[in-house]
Amino acid sequence: MRVIPNDVHQTEALVKLMTHFSWDWVGVVYGDDDYGRAAHQSILEKAKGKVCFAFEKEVTHYLDHVDVDKQVKDAVDTIRASSAQVVLLILKPQLVEKIFKLMIQTNTSSNTIWIASDSWSMFGPLTKIPDINKVGDVFGFSFTMGNIPGFEDYLKNLRPTPGARNDFIEEYKELRLNCSISPLNCSVDELLGVVDLREVYSQRVAIYAIAHGLKKILKCNETACNSNINFPPWQLVESIRSVNFKLDGTTHYFDDNGDFTDGYDLIRWKKTDVGRIIEVVGKFLLAKGQVELLNEFHELNSSVQVQFKCLKSCRPGSSKSVTNNSCCISCIVCTEGTYTDKYDESSCHKCPEEQHSLENATECKTFIEKYLFWWEAYPIILLVATAIGIILVFTSFIIYLTHRDTPVIRMANVKLSCFMLLGLMVSFISVIMFIGRPNKPLCQAQQAVYGLSFTLCVSSILVKAYHTFVTFMRLNPSTQHHLKKLYKPLINVFMLTVGQGVILLFWLIFDSPDVKREWPETGMVKYVICNEGSIAGFAVMHGYIALLAFICFLFAFMVRRVPQDFNDTGVIIFSMLIHLFVWLCFIPIYINKNQTEQKHIVQASAVLASSYAIILCHFVPKCFLVLWDLSGNSNSSRMGRLSRHVGHHTEGTDTELHDQGQMTLTPGIINQGVEEDSAESVQIVSTLSSDDTTSPVHTVGLSEEHRDGTIN
CATH class of the missing domain: 1.20.1070.10 (Rhodopsin 7-helix transmembrane proteins)
Structure with a gap:
């Protein structure tokens, strides 16, 4: 069990930091060890569709590597050449120090914003690098910090008794102050300068968690404990895992994995006359999944904006598109049948059935029925x-x-x-x-x-x-x-x-x-x-x-x-x-x-x-x-036209058309070779109705009984 959040939440917090300040064009430099590569891949996955990476440089993790300085210089050259003004460093503190010193030498990092991984965000010696203020703003996360009442006074008054020796203090001074090299720096008062009183806050929380676990097992009240003190260690572990207590106004408990869920503190390296100091400016709460600035630091929302951004906000009717993790996000207009109704949607939504939308639509509408309307x-x-x-x-x-x-x-x-x-x-x-x-x-x-x-x-x-x-x-x-x-x-x-x-x-x-x-x-x-x-x-x-x-x-x-x-x-x-x-x-x-x-x-x-x-x-x-045209429609006129037609086809024969409509041919004309179809064509008048009383003639045609040449 740990009184800090699970490591998987660190990369999520870093991505939320970038999106909170709209840093969507970021460079990343990471170590080639397991921690650096795992953190890098996790960042890429969680940032997909939200942050675009201008470059991704890998640097050896080992300080004694033959090419370490060359790789660091290559990384610095990439940072300088890039248009990205935000750089994430997932490196050990010593490599970060090398990068900062090269950037300070060329005075090219004043506008750069650095995002620190947890491996160096709280590393004090980096804040004392000469001309560290020439480096741009530094942001990062640390585990939840707080003040322990009386702890500062305890360190001030920490003295071995006369004639006694405190090996713990000597060992601590040797590790933190290098007393064997610089004995002058090894006074007890220097403890206050090298110990970050807030960093040890998690030890206090851990002790309280153990105390609450013991209290639960021993069934203690305000004055005494009623249970047997002989219990197996696993029972204490189970008791601690189930504790839920409040300390300094914050509720603490363990999740199913045995990790605390209180989140992280957002820190900034504040510039001072003697270097940088680390201050807490906000929090990342796991329950909300958002970065929240403390009230006195809300001005950071506008003061840390970068000039170059990969992406302008995608308006409703379009979506963000990412082809890979090393290119800019582009706004893709929603095609027909899809829509977005919010800013910066990662994809366009498909319209429901019986609804549709045109390109760049912010909503779907019911189809318009088209047919032949009466008023068109x-x-x-x-x-x-x-x-x-x-x-x-x-x-x-x-x-x-x-x-x-x-x-x-x-x-x-x-x-x-x-x-x-x-x-x-x-x-x-x-x-x-x-x-x-x-x-x-x-x-x-x-x-x-x-x-x-x-x-x-x-x-x-x-x-x-x-x-x-x-x-x-x-x-x-x-x-x-x-x-x-x-x-x-x-x-x-x-x-x-x-x-x-x-x-x-x-x-x-x-x-x-x-x-x-x-x-x-x-x-x-x-x-x-x-x-x-x-x-x-x-x-x-x-x-x-x-x-x-x-x-x-x-x-x-x-x-x-x-x-x-x-x-x-x-x-x-x-x-x-x-x-x-x-x-x-x-x-x-x-x-x-x-x-x-x-x-x-x-x-x-x-x-x-x-x-x-x-x-x-x-x-x-x-x-x-x-x-x-009644005159042309008369029976005599029609019979005249018939006479001319028959005359044309029976040219050379004797024909006579009577006023009553009778036509007489010279006897024997059929036998003389006159075209039979011309003679038969005269039968047209037979189409007249048989009840025609206006004309004495009912038929004009050649029939078997009129082969003598008279057409009735």
Whole structure:
């Protein structure tokens, strides 16, 4: 057991001293013995992240070593060359003396602050070195010191009795005063000069600890002891280990290792006219783990500040970084997702789940959800475009119903056109579902509503294109007859739409679209989007519509030479090309992981573009013809254009177009080699509704019963 703290606390106290005065750029010189190396390693470990070492020099511990002076000089040169103004010396007193004398010779240490290890912090002869005041401030730690009442008077009056000899005093004088060399210095009065009365305080504490242990074993009170004085030594040891007593206002007790826990005294070598004296300026208390200055020495906090520091204080939002123990600490800005909210944090803290931070952040914040808000610019544009589209659809529907008996509307097939308008109306409405915060039902409805509605529209166009193809394409009569049997407009549209419905049903059952909060791995924004669920389902749905559109394009392209008055091949080709082009442009944005926030915007725009392509190509021109070009829309005008087309393809034959719409060919023109497809192309007018009462002519075409050359 010891009445001093464990040695492991010494290095902790030294590091706390450095951090208390903000000495973070320090040099260290240590001995190559076990004590010096162990203390050096302990200092490095405890100072990591708090103190940076400008240099680390090792000096031989042995005074008779052949290179001792050379190594000391190298250490002094390193101290002089370094920018560090604080130097820790973990050396025996004799080596410290050599260093001080070299520094005094060059007068280069007046601004240096020296930190003393316990091996020389209380070594009196060092305080008497000539010109010791030229050395800078010296700080260190000693074991707790105090004054022993009456001890100074005891030393003053310590005299051997006349004719007697005190061998203890003689031995002490010889050891401390070298009496054999300088007998003049060996008076008894010199004891007061060489004995530090405070240093022996720990002996007093030890005696009190033993006394309290004996008192406990012997069960003593203020007047007597009641127990047997015959006890084994181990019992006294156990009793002393458990004592807890107060002396001079301080409580003393042993820890589990048998060491006192009272801490250390912080000392400073104070300058005087005759050298230095050692004074206590503060304490290091183990319980608090902090250096505390005595009240009368608080000015030291400002007077011992160094000019050069390795590190300025790291502000909140950054942390201290140490790559090794011999370089400066640098302030590292906290990266995204980390933060510090205090000064000089050793590391940045990770943000909790569902929170994030930007660089150099002092706190974490909840992610900002991003989606198409109703009040933002682009959603407003989508709403305006949708409203205009719905108005166009509704207006077209009214015009088609009002003017359903006109040739233009009849040729457009009113029933199929109404299905197209219904699909377009729902398709425009589906755009609204892309605005606002998504939820699972809304995500499912986005795809299902658009998929079914646009399939209905494209299916109706496909049926129209198929009818034109079968009517005007030059085919084998038998093949053409069989193809005509497949033309069942309502059934065809229904079956094609049901096919899309089956695709959507499987998609929604097995891997339905759902809400997804996607973070682009940077920033404070998380995008709330609709995840398509099964990519295969998403691709098949759009692929099905694209396939129908492509087939429409093929049918219309193969009969593109038919007069536009009698079919929609031109507008079908153009509208389907627009649709295919729009969705092809959508693919690269959709598969690009960095375009997360653009996916729903692009898809809504693609829906609008496809819908507008159809309404503007198929309906708006016809509505214009019906309302503002009635003369060109008359039956006679249309029949005139048909006559010119047929005349171009039957050049060299006799034809006659009657006012009632009858066209007569010279008998035998088929046998004379006139192109059969030109004759058959006249069948276009058969697309007029059979209930047309405004014209006496219901069909114009070549039939088996009119091979005499008259086309009805």
